[in-house]
Amino acid sequence: MSERPTKAILRVLNGEPVWPLPIWIMRQAGRYLPEYRETRKQAGSFLDLCYTPRLAEEVTLQPIRRFGFDASILFSDILVIPHALGQDVRFVENEGPKLDPITSETDLAKLADELPLERLNPVFETLDRLKQSLPKETTLLGFCGAPWTVASYMIAGKGTPDQAPARLTAYRNPAFMDALIEKLVQASTGYLIRQIDAGAEAVQIFESFGAALPPALFDRLSLNPIRRMVEGLKAARPQAKAIVFVRGGGANLHRFASAGIGDALALDWTLDPAQVLPTLPGTVATQGNLDPLALIAGGEPMERGIDHILGAVRGHPHIFNLGHGILPETPVAHVEQMIARVRGA
Numbered sequence: 001m002s003e004r005p006t007k008a009i010l011r012v013l014n015g016e017p018v019w020p021l022p023i024w025i026m027r028q029a030g031r032y033l034p035e036y037r038e039t040r041k042q043a044g045s046f047l048d049l050c051y052t053p054r055l056a057e058e059v060t061l062q063p064i065r066r067f068g069f070d071a072s073i074l075f076s077d078i079l080v081i082p083h084a085l086g087q088d089v090r091f092v093e094n095e096g097p098k099l100d101p102i103t104s105e106t107d108l109a110k111l112a113d114e115l116p117l118e119r120l121n122p123v124f125e126t127l128d129r130l131k132q133s134l135p136k137e138t139t140l141l142g143f144c145g146a147p148w149t150v151a152s153y154m155i156a157g158k159g160t161p162d163q164a165p166a167r168l169t170a171y172r173n174p175a176f177m178d179a180l181i182e183k184l185v186q187a188s189t190g191y192l193i194r195q196i197d198a199g200a201e202a203v204q205i206f207e208s209f210g211a212a213l214p215p216a217l218f219d220r221l222s223l224n225p226i227r228r229m230v231e232g233l234k235a236a237r238p239q240a241k242a243i244v245f246v247r248g249g250g251a252n253l254h255r256f257a258s259a260g261i262g263d264a265l266a267l268d269w270t271l272d273p274a275q276v277l278p279t280l281p282g283t284v285a286t287q288g289n290l291d292p293l294a295l296i297a298g299g300e301p302m303e304r305g306i307d308h309i310l311g312a313v314r315g316h317p318h319i320f321n322l323g324h325g326i327l328p329e330t331p332v333a334h335v336e337q338m339i340a341r342v343r344g345a
């Protein structure tokens with residue numbers, strides 16, 4: 001007999017409505033927290049912080065100590081996958097990630113054939129530590145980027161408006177693009193399985209750049225690769241739960257849901273849950289979706305945003321979250337007020 005989960009987030013991921021809504025926020029460990037900025041100084045580079053288990057554990061726990069969120073997300077980055085595959089990845093202060101671009105099959109052949117999982121041992125050690133140090137009611141989440149989002153950084157070597165270099169590559173050199181996506185599907189699936197083995201109870205797949213893809217490329221580069229990752233994960237570890245976040249996935253969300261891709265779909269802030277929920281099959285949970293800028297603004301706009309979500313999702317399995325990551329300039333007091341409003345509902 002399988003045990004019924006007791007953690008609120010896992011209950012929602014099993015399709016059970018829970019009230020008050022469980023809550024966590026994307027990028028909950030980060031620069032809006034003074035204690036994060038303090039720990040960040042102790043690590044050399046941002047990647048050093050990701051690869052030092054004691055420090056990565058510390059910053060993962062900081063938002064849990066302060067706010068008692070229902071889920072704790074591993075502190076790492078989506079770009080550890082290209083890094084472990086052998087691509088040069090650097091995080092430049094105030095400029096974001098910089099990579100040596102990979103633009104041809106010759107470049108691709110220089111990367112590892114299979115993900116050398118041992119290069120990511122510090123990540124798995126961080127999960128192992130968290131499994132022991134987290135409060136018993138807190139769900140431990142692992143994550144990775146979706147292949148298209150990660151590929152867009154690998155090809156351009158940096159963040160780009162509308163991911164133009166990667167999109168152009170998809171048209172001009174489809175064989176290279178498909179090979180890169182295939183490599184990322186394999187690597188990311190193996191990485192997620194290993195995260196589950198190290199203690200993650202659920203994972204979130206971040207397709208941050210879903211909005212850039214035209215219909216002709218969407219299934220090939222986003223929906224099908226994510227589907228194969230979720231299926232591969234579940235075939236290997238049937239207990240693992242998956243949350244799929246496709247930013248800009250609006251028109252395609254019902255297709256993820258009817259194909260059974262993910263136990264929960266995370267909604268970005270542009271979507272109205274009151275309109276989206278009736279279009280989804282009843283079995284899929286949802287997550288989201290307060291505008292991160294409403295959280296910065298605070299006061300009445302924030303309260304109205306929260307109340308609208310609460311009203312729309314009542315009776316449905318839903319995890320409260322933002323519609324994208326929290327921004328560094330967000331006042332901590334607003335985060336406290338948001339949590340109090342969600343928990344007091």
Ligand SMILES: Cc1c2[nH]c(c1CCC(=O)O)Cc1[nH]c(c(CCC(=O)O)c1C)Cc1[nH]c(c(CCC(=O)O)c1C)Cc1[nH]c(c(C)c1CCC(=O)O)C2
Pocket residue numbers: 025026027028029030031040046073074075076077078079091095096097143145159206208324325
């Ligand atoms: C696109 C993407 C990246 N990384 C990530 C995504 C997908 C999610 C999203 O769309 O927000 C995912 C990510 N990055 C980070 C986490 C940690 C877990 C969490 O608290 O949510 C997660 C889940 C830490 C981080 N990753 C990064 C920081 C800030 C770096 C610092 O502290 O100096 C953090 C806390 C760096 C990063 N990493 C990335 C960028 C573009 C940047 C620079 C932008 C910025 O500075 O905010 C790539």
